[in-house]
Amino acid sequence: MAGIKALVGLSFSGALGLTFLLLGCALEQFGVYWPLFVLIFYILSPLPHFIACRCGDDTDSSSNACRELALFLTTGIVISAFGLPIILARKAVIYWGACGLVMAGNAVIFLTILGFFLIFGGGDDFSWEQW
């Protein structure tokens, strides 16, 4: 168990990121809830990595095509989570201030997810029984 402190820290940063996202939607001067669609990208982002881990490492070398494809798709999902608020703001569906808050929330949430993988998920001893 890699530490209660890490878990609490990550959950705090997760809550902070979601707070930024919700502020970007719910503040009085904004009031538009379209940015909540980036939640889909948050949920999708760990999936390629999980699928690649399950499909298994065929060799024990580091060059694993499955893993690299998963990294490619995960990068795409992250880029999309930043692209959506920018496009909404350019079309004036949301204000640029809301866009900025959503992007800050994105950054914090993705760093949290990355932190989860680095602290809890990495290595060959990753097993589902850990939970």
Place this chain on the structure above:
Amino acid sequence: MSGFLDGIRCGDCECNVDWGEKRNTIASIAAGVLFFTGWWIIIDAAIMYPREDQFHHAYHTCGVIATIAFLMINAVSNGQVRGDSYSEGCMGQTGARVWLFIGFMLAFGSLIASMWILFGGFVVASKETVYPGIAVFFQNAFIFFGGLVFKFGRTEDLWQ
């Protein structure tokens, strides 16, 4: 309270990062950034200029073909083309070479087509907004370079 900064160490990070084995990770991430940035550029152009006379919708074909080319190029590994992989694959070494050849032709073709669209469809035709043409060009350029980085930026043999 005194000495509470004593525990902080600066520059003590043992960053023995083996950049050799990080190369594949960096290449995958860079390729992902390039590829998806290309697609979001064209999504932006399509949203800002939704009318047919501003941005002829058939121009999207270019990016679609570029994406198919990306998938074709990266579907075969360098080992299959060289002929030294364990399994023969569907079509063997010759088939892999033909597949790669067609993939690269589509990739170069879509890059050239995007330049043609920009200059022929927007610059010469003197449209009032050239941005959709620039977006098509940059989309295809990014997808092309993303494909190159994903194909050649990764190494398949890490035991040298």
